[in-house]
Amino acid sequence: MRKVMLITGGSRGIGAATARLAVVEGYAVCINYHQQSASAEALVAEIKAAGGEAIALQANIAVDAEVEQLFKAIDRYFGRIDVLVNNAGILEPQMRLEQMDSARLQRVFATNVFGSFACAREAVKRMSSDNGGQGGVIINLSSIAAKLGAPAEYIDYAAAKGAIDSMTLGLAKEVASQGIRVNAVRPGVIDTEIHASGGEPDRVARVSASVPMGRGGSAQEVAEAIIWLASDKASYASGALLDISGGR
Numbered sequence: 001m002r003k004v005m006l007i008t009g010g011s012r013g014i015g016a017a018t019a020r021l022a023v024v025e026g027y028a029v030c031i032n033y034h035q036q037s038a039s040a041e042a043l044v045a046e047i048k049a050a051g052g053e054a055i056a057l058q059a060n061i062a063v064d065a066e067v068e069q070l071f072k073a074i075d076r077y078f079g080r081i082d083v084l085v086n087n088a089g090i091l092e093p094q095m096r097l098e099q100m101d102s103a104r105l106q107r108v109f110a111t112n113v114f115g116s117f118a119c120a121r122e123a124v125k126r127m128s129s130d131n132g133g134q135g136g137v138i139i140n141l142s143s144i145a146a147k148l149g150a151p152a153e154y155i156d157y158a159a160a161k162g163a164i165d166s167m168t169l170g171l172a173k174e175v176a177s178q179g180i181r182v183n184a185v186r187p188g189v190i191d192t193e194i195h196a197s198g199g200e201p202d203r204v205a206r207v208s209a210s211v212p213m214g215r216g217g218s219a220q221e222v223a224e225a226i227i228w229l230a231s232d233k234a235s236y237a238s239g240a241l242l243d244i245s246g247g248r
Ligand code: NDP
Pocket: 008, 009, 010, 011, 012, 013, 014, 015, 032, 033, 034, 035, 036, 037, 039, 059, 060, 061, 062, 086, 087, 088, 089, 090, 111, 115, 141, 142, 143, 144, 186, 187, 188, 189, 190, 191, 192, 193, 194, 195
């Protein structure tokens, strides 16, 4: 039976690139999305047409009960989960700290932090050898913003990704003896639609000059690192924060 990979926010951007590569590696993929069902269904159709196995699962990962339902759906459909890619994430429009209200902070932390924690919790319950599971791998999408701080753009987002780094370090130690590896990738500026939601669709072009390699990255370049971390080739990697940022 194929290994099963859940990719939260797997319908667009880095998540979709990860799904495409995962299918080539032989995984069955669960493509979670929040609102844009058309993108998720189109990706599932593309994967199936190429002979792969995929399902689209709607759930807002910021809502605990929806995360529980998401994992129960995977239990019913596949009866196993081998890899969780905690990829769903949001940006809010660029602004300085003194303009940020608490509603914004709640939204940013609810999806980027609490959602990732909830998905990790449900995955650990199922993967842990202490619970009769077969072990597994969790890969968290952090950001190089956790290191740089994103001043005058979105330090709330950067701080949320800092929390993901800490969670990666702690959880990796907590579950290492239960057969679960936990790692994070920290992408730099990657060409996806997330920058439009931050209010600057052309951000990649503007920021490119400050990247030592002189360009933004592609979703596929991040996906390659995720797929390596998921694989047995990374069998001794846990608690790693892997920068995929063009040297930034
Ligand atoms: P995109 O904006 O291109 O895609 C976001 C995906 O997440 C979509 O599938 C979206 O679903 C889904 N999503 C958003 N909110 C939720 C939610 N509450 N519940 C479930 N799904 C949700 O993002 P990217 O591919 O650019 O980013 C992926 C990850 O990589 C994020 O964690 C981001 O922070 C991180 N990252 C990205 C960088 C970049 O430069 N692009 C740099 C560093 C880190 P729907 O289509 O339904 O809205």
